[in-house]
Each structure stands twice: as C-alpha cells, then as structure tokens.
Amino acid sequence: MKRNLFHPVSDAILNAIRESSEIAVISHVNPDGDAIFSSLAMESILSQLGKKVHLLNDGPFKRREIMDYESRFTSIVSDKLKNSSPLVMILDCSTEDRPGEVYQSLKGNKTIVIDHHASGRPFYEEKLSYISPLSPSTTLLVDEVRKALSVPLDRNTAEYLMLGFLTDTGFFHFISDIQAPESFEKVSSFVETGVNPYELYDRLHDGRKFNDVKLSGRIIGEAESCLEGKVIIAYEKKEYESSERPGDTVYPALLECEGVKVVVLIKEREDGIEFGFRAKRDKGVDVGRLASDLSGGGHSLAAGATVKGLKIEEAKPFILDRLIPLV
Numbered sequence: 001m002k003r004n005l006f007h008p009v010s011d012a013i014l015n016a017i018r019e020s021s022e023i024a025v026i027s028h029v030n031p032d033g034d035a036i037f038s039s040l041a042m043e044s045i046l047s048q049l050g051k052k053v054h055l056l057n058d059g060p061f062k063r064r065e066i067m068d069y070e071s072r073f074t075s076i077v078s079d080k081l082k083n084s085s086p087l088v089m090i091l092d093c094s095t096e097d098r099p100g101e102v103y104q105s106l107k108g109n110k111t112i113v114i115d116h117h118a119s120g121r122p123f124y125e126e127k128l129s130y131i132s133p134l135s136p137s138t139t140l141l142v143d144e145v146r147k148a149l150s151v152p153l154d155r156n157t158a159e160y161l162m163l164g165f166l167t168d169t170g171f172f173h174f175i176s177d178i179q180a181p182e183s184f185e186k187v188s189s190f191v192e193t194g195v196n197p198y199e200l201y202d203r204l205h206d207g208r209k210f211n212d213v214k215l216s217g218r219i220i221g222e223a224e225s226c227l228e229g230k231v232i233i234a235y236e237k238k239e240y241e242s243s244e245r246p247g248d249t250v251y252p253a254l255l256e257c258e259g260v261k262v263v264v265l266i267k268e269r270e271d272g273i274e275f276g277f278r279a280k281r282d283k284g285v286d287v288g289r290l291a292s293d294l295s296g297g298g299h300s301l302a303a304g305a306t307v308k309g310l311k312i313e314e315a316k317p318f319i320l321d322r323l324i325p326l327v
C-alpha cells in the first residue's frame with residue numbers, strides 16, 4: 001500500500017520533547033473537537049513521559065462535544081509558567097493568529113507545530129514542525145508523535161484520538177480514498193484498546209435540547225430552493241435563539257437534496273450578515289474562493305464570510321448574484 005499520510009517525526013521534535021520538563025499545549029481559538037481532543041491526547045501522552053503539561057486555549061467552548069472539557073483548559077498564562085520557559089506545542093493551527101492570546105505571551109519559546117491544514121501562512125521552524133495536509137485530523141498526527149516517542153497506546157488516549165478524528169471527518173463522511181487505508185488502520189488500533197464507535201457516536205450527538213432540534217426544523221422548513229435547486233438558502237434570524245450552532249444540523253440535511261450544489265446559511269448579526277457556505281463534493285463549486293472574495297475564509301467545500309451593513313432582505317439577491325456564474 002502506498003503510504004501518503006504520515007512522514008517520520010523529526011529528531012528535532014523528539015529531542016525537544018524529551019529535553020523539556022514543562023510543556024504548554026495550545027490549540028486554536030474558538031476550538032473544535034480536533035483542537036481540544038488533540039490537546040487532551042497530547043497531554044495524556046506527555047504525562048506518561050513524566051512531563052508537566054499546561055493545556056491552554058482562549059475559548060470560547062461553544063460546541064457541545066467539547067463543553068465538558070472546558071475545565072481542563074485555562075486561558076491565563078501565569079507568570080510562573082512564563083518564567084519557566086516551557087516548550088510550546090501548537091496543535092491544529094495553520095496561521096499565527098489561530099493560537100490566540102495565550103500564544104502571544106509565550107512567543108519566543110521553542111515551539112513545535114503539529115497540523116493538517118493545506119493552506120495557511122507558515123509561522124514555524126521547519127524542523128520543529130510536523131505538518132501533513134493529507135491527514136484527516138490533527139489527532140492522527142499526534143498519534144504518530146506518540147509512536148515515535150514509544151509511548152504505549154491506552155484506551156483513554158485512543159478515545160481522544162478517535163474523537164478528534166470523528167469530529168473532523170463528520171464521523172467518517174469526509175475521508176477521501178487516498179486517506180482511507182491509513183486512517184482506518186489507525187481507527188483499528190484505537191478500537192483494539194476498547195474504544196467503542198457506537199458509544200462515541202451517541203456521545204457526540206445525544207443530549208441536544210429539544211428546542212434546538214425544533215429550531216433546526218424551522219430553519220429547514222423556511223429554506224428556499226433557488227436556481228433550479230442548485231442553491232438552497234436558509235436563514236438564521238436574529239430572533240432565533242439556540243444553545244448550539246443550527247448549521248451543524250441544517251447543512252447536512254439540505255446538502256442531501258436532489259441536484260443541490262451549494263447551501264447558503266444567511267445569519268443575521270448585529271452589524272450585518274454572516275454567510276455560511278457548504279458545497280457538495282465533486283460539483284465544481286469552490287465556496288472557499290467565494291468566501292475569500294468577500295474577505296472571509298475556509299475551504300473549497302466549507303467556508304464563510306461576514307458582510308457588514310447588509311440587511312437580511314438584501315442578503316439573498318446579494319449572494320445569488322455571486323453564485324449564478326459559479327453553479
């Protein structure tokens with residue numbers, strides 16, 4: 001089998017870890033599952049080597065799947081930590097602003113970057129970085145570091161590694177054929193420790209508030225099919241109150257519609273409109289480019305942008321004008 005996803009972890013990285021007794025682990029602001037679970041897995045691995053680990057994140061912990069772990073992290077870098085000149089490990093961040101404020105106060109320390117994003121502006125020292133754009137999650141790269149450090153895989157660590165993988169791949173949905181063989185080898189090693197995919201699926205999905213599920217239903221009910229169904233527009237109005245991000249339910253449901261190429265979620269904010277875009281794979285629409293034309297960002301299949309001063313009734317013609325040449 002051709003090996004694509006992982007390359008050897010450099011000696012510079014392994015030595016930096018071995019020589020450090022104090023390590024600050026930082027992931028990105030507004031964290032997602034992969035950010036938090038790669039941090040927790042790294043903490044568990046480093047602790048087994050006797051390291052003192054500090055988990056840092058600016059938050060906020062808004063996503064349901066990570067809320068329970070907030071207390072394990074801090075956004076305050078103590079003077080004591082600063083003065084100890086810890087090794088810094090940055091996980092799941094593609095640009096220098098992603099690690100947020102906590103990183104600013106530790107800048108200048110020796111820093112390792114582990115990430116799987118294809119784009120971004122490198123802000124790291126080559127030999128201290130472990131970047132593999134083909135890896136479906138940062139947690140799989142953390143597992144390569146674990147192996148290189150000869151730390152055995154226990155169930156607890158495997159569960160974190162699996163959770164980051166599951167959240168970044170939409171529970172196996174977004175894995176390409178290039179990624180699949182090596183990814184599933186990893187998954188196989190995780191489940192061998194006793195990790196149970198069924199249980200993790202329920203843990204990631206259950207516990208939603210009834211009203212949040214109803215609101216998602218309302219947003220789907222009010223969605224509009226445009227341009228012969230190639231574009232579907234849904235609205236998240238200011239008066240809608242949800243304790244979660246309705247898009248997590250609304251996008252996948254609307255992307256299942258026959259003939260759809262792009263789903264747009266128009267989110268009414270205090271100062272304008274935030275557009276969320278999701279594109280169907282293999283339909284030739286790059287919503288990342290559309291978003292960046294609007295000074296936003298993202299990937300070819302998932303992206304977003306905010307247009308200040310735009311009113312909700314202006315949002316649909318505004319975005320359809322831009323989508324007509326693309327679909």
Ligand SMILES: [Mn+2]
Nearest residue numbers: 034092138168
């Ligand atoms: Mn990630």
